[in-house]
Amino acid sequence: MKKIILLFLVSSLCAMAQDIADVIETNCDASAKDTLYKWLSQNKVVLIAADGFDCSVCQSHAPAIKNFANDNPNIRVWGAMNFKYSSTTPTCTQINNWKSSYSWDNVFMFVDTDRSWAAVGYPTYTVINPLTKKVEKFGSNNYTINDATARERALNINKTLQTEDAVNTLAELNVYYQHNQLIINNANSISGKLQVLGINGQLNFEGVVNASNLRIPLQLNNGVYIVVIGNQKLKLVVND
Numbered sequence: 322m323k324k325i326i327l328l329f330l331v332s333s334l335c336a337m338a339q340d341i342a343d344v345i346e347t348n349c350d351a352s353a354k355d356t357l358y359k360w361l362s363q364n365k366v367v368l369i370a371a372d373g374f375d376c377s378v379c380q381s382h383a384p385a386i387k388n389f390a391n392d393n394p395n396i397r398v399w400g401a402m403n404f405k406y407s408s409t410t411p412t413c414t415q416i417n418n419w420k421s422s423y424s425w426d427n428v429f430m431f432v433d434t435d436r437s438w439a440a441v442g443y444p445t446y447t448v449i450n451p452l453t454k455k456v457e458k459f460g461s462n463n464y465t466i467n468d469a470t471a472r473e474r475a476l477n478i479n480k481t482l483q484t485e486d487a488v489n490t491l492a493e494l495n496v497y498y499q500h501n502q503l504i505i506n507n508a509n510s511i512s513g514k515l516q517v518l519g520i521n522g523q524l525n526f527e528g529v530v531n532a533s534n535l536r537i538p539l540q541l542n543n544g545v546y547i548v549v550i551g552n553q554k555l556k557l558v559v560n561d
Contacts, residue, residue: 341455367447368446369447370399371447382467386468389475393476399431402415403436416431494508507533509533512531512551515550
């Protein structure tokens, strides 16, 4: 039993850490296509809701997905549709009825014929980080994730990666990490609150920039971070 549980946990972690390949999806009547890398290359978070037409939990989540897509136009939302209990291929009529019933006007809907987005059943929610092109959250409502946590994760990532503003475009400002110190040089014209965020939006450090040059003791694991100083955002890669 221990071996079975261990294998399940390892396979789950692998699914969460896997790189995502580019995917092209076509809507039901083949009038439009959407590609995953199109949005990731624009630094857009992508959230995929794999829902079943005959899934009551999916139906209960649908209004929240509608509101999320409407309120966050800079996050791309896909609706990967199929049946939970039937092997019948969905029709365009069923896609259109769902779209009309739940006002999914800002959700790109398509028939997920091979159920590729429904890894562990319906509903399954996938959130993809454009910076790493890795699946940030992956699972179904009955396992590790529900629609609320998926939406929260997408929003947290989006806070740090809305646009290329997250990259340091200020040539005179220099921020780097060395020997367990966050080093800030030439912050002459910038002051205010300092934050160091992980790529998922988690807060690793908070302080104040009150001098042109600072050395701040800070323990960070290797990885990619976003340094926020006032209204400026800078990308920080730690490989110490």
